[in-house]
Amino acid sequence: MKNKVIYIIIGIVICVTTIRELDVFNYYVIEDTGMKSSRRVFASSLKEPNRLDIVIVETEKYDLNTTIISRLVGVPGDTLLFLSGMLYVNGENIDKILRIKPSNSLNTDTIILGPNKAFLIGDNRLDSHDSRHYGPIDIKEIIATEL
Numbered sequence: 001m002k003n004k005v006i007y008i009i010i011g012i013v014i015c016v017t018t019i020r021e022l023d024v025f026n027y028y029v030i031e032d033t034g035m036k037s038s039r040r041v042f043a044s045s046l047k048e049p050n051r052l053d054i055v056i057v058e059t060e061k062y063d064l065n066t067t068i069i070s071r072l073v074g075v076p077g078d079t080l081l082f083l084s085g086m087l088y089v090n091g092e093n094i095d096k097i098l099r100i101k102p103s104n105s106l107n108t109d110t111i112i113l114g115p116n117k118a119f120l121i122g123d124n125r126l127d128s129h130d131s132r133h134y135g136p137i138d139i140k141e142i143i144a145t146e147l
Helices: 002-021 094-098
Strands: 025-030 039-044 054-059 066-074 079-083 086-089 117-121 142-146
Touching (some): 066 086, 086 094
Antiparallel strands (some): 039 142
């Protein structure tokens, strides 16, 4: 019985160590992100990002050189349009789904995302530095998705 307990403990230690070394699950604390407040996020690099997920992005492009957290609103092939401050993705009003009030009278030309491109936007639209400013990101720059 004593040997069985030791083997179980050793197995748990090996599993936890492997998960930490593989960088599969991480806890992120990101301040001043354009979200509704600073966020503490438990995220995984194994979870495939989907539209409306909160994602963690690491990039050196766009003069950011930082880790950012934002909402993924556009995936490859999507058509985005800001009209009267509301965001439409493939003709659907995303802000109604997210229960976000129009932030201003922002209007844009239609944005069509190319292959391997994603569009990010913070929930706090008035104070968010996101894809509206630096453009679509490479989908490979998404390093984790909130669980």
